[in-house]
Amino acid sequence: MKQDIANIPRHVAVIMDGNGRWAKKRLMPRTFGHNAGMNAMIAMARKAKSMGIRYLTVYALSTENLSRPKEELEGLYNLFRKYFTKNVKDLYAEGAAVRVIGDITALPQDVQTLIEEGVKNSPADAQFFVILALNYGARAELTRAVNAAISRGERVEEGDISSLLYTKDIPDPDLIIRTGGELRLSNFLLWQAAYSELYFTDVLFPDFDEKQFEKAIASYSGRNRRFGKI
Ligand code: IPE
Ligand code: IPE
Ligand code: MG
Numbered sequence: 247m248k249q250d251i252a253n254i255p256r257h258v259a260v261i262m263d264g265n266g267r268w269a270k271k272r273l274m275p276r277t278f279g280h281n282a283g284m285n286a287m288i289a290m291a292r293k294a295k296s297m298g299i300r301y302l303t304v305y306a307l308s309t310e311n312l313s314r315p316k317e318e319l320e321g322l323y324n325l326f327r328k329y330f331t332k333n334v335k336d337l338y339a340e341g342a343a344v345r346v347i348g349d350i351t352a353l354p355q356d357v358q359t360l361i362e363e364g365v366k367n368s369p370a371d372a373q374f375f376v377i378l379a380l381n382y383g384a385r386a387e388l389t390r391a392v393n394a395a396i397s398r399g400e401r402v403e404e405g406d407i408s409s410l411l412y413t414k415d416i417p418d419p420d421l422i423i424r425t426g427g428e429l430r431l432s433n434f435l436l437w438q439a440a441y442s443e444l445y446f447t448d449v450l451f452p453d454f455d456e457k458q459f460e461k462a463i464a465s466y467s468g469r470n471r472r473f474g475k476i
Contacts, residue, residue, distance in 0.1 A: 251297070251460070251463055251464050251467045252467050253466070253467035253468075254297055254298045254299060254463065254467070255299060255419075255420035255421045255443075255463065255466055256299065256300050256301060256417055256420055257299070257300065257301035257302075257303070257416065257417050257418065257419045257420050257421075258294060258299050258301070258302055258303070258419065258420065258421045258422075258423065258462075258463070259302075259303035259304075259305070259419035259421070259422045259423070259434070259435055259438075259439075259442070260290070260302070260303070260304050260305065260422075260423045260424075260425070261305045261422070261423065261424040261425070261426075261431070261432060261434055262283055262286075262287060262304055262305060262306065262425060262451040262454075263424060263425050263426030263427075263428060263432075263450075263451060264279075264425050264426025264427065264449070264450030264451045264452070264453075265279035265280045265282065265283040265450070265451055265452060266279050266280075267279070267426065267450055268282060268283075268450040268451070268452045268453065269282070275321075276318050276321070277317070277318065277321030277322075279452060280318075280321055280322055280325055281325065282452035283451045283452050284325050284328075284329065284333075285452070286451055286452050286453070286454055286455065287304055287306075287451075288333055288336075289455065289456060290302070290304075290454065290456070290459050291304075291337070291342070291376050292340075293456040293459050293460070294374075294459070295340065295342060295374045297460075297463060299374070299463075300373065300374060300375065301374075301375045301377060301416055301417065301419075302374075302375070302376050302377065303347070303377040303378075303379060303416070303419060303435070304376065304377070304378055304379065305379045305382065305432075305434050306322075306326075306378050306379060306380055307322060307348070307379070307380045307381055307382070308379075308381075308382060308383055308432060308433055308434070309348075309349075309381055309382065309383030309385075309386050309433065310383065310432075310433065311381075312352060312381060323353065323354055323357050326353075326357050326360070326361070326380070327356070327357060327360060329364075330344075330357075330360035330361055330363070330364040331360060334364045334367075334368075337368075337376060338367065338368060338369055340374075341369060341371075341372055341373060341374065342368075342369070342372055342373075342374040342375065342376060343368035343369055343372035343374070343375050343376070344364050344365055344368050344375070344376050344377075344378065345365060345368075345375055345376070345377045345378070345416070346361055346364075346365055346377070346378050346379075346380055347377060347378070347379050347380075347382050347387075347412035347413060348378075348379050348380045348381040348382030348383075348387075348412065349381050349382075349386065350362075350380055350381060352381050353380065353381060361380070375416070377413075377416060379434070382412070382434070383433045384431075384433050384434060384435055384436035384437065385433055385436070387411055387412055387437075388407075388411075388436070388437060390410075391407055391410035391411055394410045395407070395410060407437065408437070411437060411438070413435070413438055418438040418439070418440070418441065418442065419435060419438060419439065419442045420442060420443060420466065421442060421443045421444075421445060421462070421463070421466045422434070422435070422439055422442045422443070422444050422445070423445045423446075423447070423459075423462050424444075424445070424446050424447070425447055425449050425450060425451040425454045426448070426449075426450055426451060427446075427447075427448040427450075428446075429446055441471065441473055443466050443469050443471065445462045445465055445466065447461075447462070
């Protein structure tokens with residue numbers, strides 16, 4: 247495929263928001279929106295890989311989302327079950343690996359087991375990584391890092407903090423995309439986002455297709471990242 251975007255980010259992170267509103271507009275239950283969102287997520291991963299992006303992080307469940315109604319959470323867990331039994335196999339076949347950030351111990355035991363297997367069975371030589379943020383919250387992540395540092399009993403440098411985060415093996419996101427029209431980060435990658443470029447769109451996540459993704463990458467590729475320099 248013709249590649250006409252000059253500057254491809256190495257790591258793109260996506261706040262996949264708007265599934266519930268997408269379903270509501272269709273007079274359907276919220277879970278219907280999450281199902282559509284998962285299909286959009288799979289298509290987005292394929293697109294990201296084809297564009298030469300190496301890391302794609304997707305915010306699928308925040309620490310705060312755990313207080314949503316039981317039926318909605320059960321619908322999400324069913325999607326995770328499906329993803330980690332079926333969809334990951336297609337990912338592996340395409341040479342991609344799956345990683346997870348967040349505290350999965352709060353999820354149902356069978357979902358935890360599927361997630362662990364999904365990570366473990368990923369190809370060792372992968373060139374593309376899908377990182378799922380599950381029961382992820384940046385404040386919880388930083389609190390955990392601070393406690394780990396305290397138990398070491400030594401002063402920490404910035405690099406030490408990075409190495410205590412869930413993302414220790416993953417470069418900071420170059421671009422953070424949020425769909426669904428809200429202009430906030432909602433506890434996503436607060437440390438790692440220090441110099442990320444931000445892209446907000448009103449498009450609800452189930453409608454965020456490959457063209458929309460390409461548009462976000464094109465916007466990124468035209469940015470001037472100064473990192474505080476002149
Ligand atoms: C984002 O969509 C997906 C999750 C939080 C799991 P929402 O479920 O927040 O959808 P809206 O924002 O209510 O439309
Ligand atoms: C952020 O969306 C979390 C995910 C996309 C998983 P929310 O819908 O939970 O965020 P708020 O509540 O609008 O800030
Ligand atoms: Mg939302």
